[in-house]
Amino acid sequence: MVRRGRRRTKEDIQIAEERIRHLFETATGFFNSGWLDHSRRCIQLARKIGMRYNVRIPRDLKRLYCRQCHTLLLPGRTARVRVKKARVIITCQNCGNVARYPYIREKLARKLEHARGT
C-alpha cells in the first residue's frame, strides 16, 4: 500500500480540529456576504479534513450544513425545520435534501417517566 504522507500525530489532529472550526466560521462569513459558492466550498473542505484525519465535525456544527450540497442550513433562510412524528425534519431549500433526526427514544422515556409518576 502506498502511504500518503506520514502518520498523523496528536498535533495534526489538533490542527485539523482548529481548521474545521475556522472553516465553518469563514463559511458563515462568506454566506453573509452572499458568496454562497465559496461558503459551500469551505464546508466541503471542512468535511474532507475531518475524513482525512478521522476527526469528527463538532456536535454543534453537525446539523448546520446540508450533507448533499454543503449549504449552510439556517432555519428560515436556507432550511425548513419541522417536527413531525417524533422526528426533526430539516429540508434544504437549495437542493431539497431531507434529513430526519428521530427522537423517539427520548419520547418513550418521557412517557415511561410520566406513567411511573402517576
Added chain:
Amino acid sequence: MKRWLKHEFIGHEIEIVSAPQKSLAGIRGVVVDETKNMLVIHVEGEDMKIQKKNLLFRILPENQVIDGNRIMFRPEDRIKKIRR
C-alpha cells in the same frame, strides 16, 4: 512558521510579495478558495486565481511570509504532507 504552513488560509487576508507575473506583486485580498496548485483570492469585487508555484505571499494579521512552493498540496493533505 511551520504552524502556518499547516493551517487554513481561507478567510485570511494576504498580500502577494512576489510572483512569476510581476504585476501581481503588492496585491491584497481575502483567500476564498484553495486547490493543489492555486489560491483564489477576492480582490476588489472579483476573484483572482493565482498559482502557488514560485509565489511568495504574506499573511497579513501575522505578517508571516510563506513560500508557495512548500504548500503545493491539496488543502486537506497539507497537514500530513508538510514536514519541517
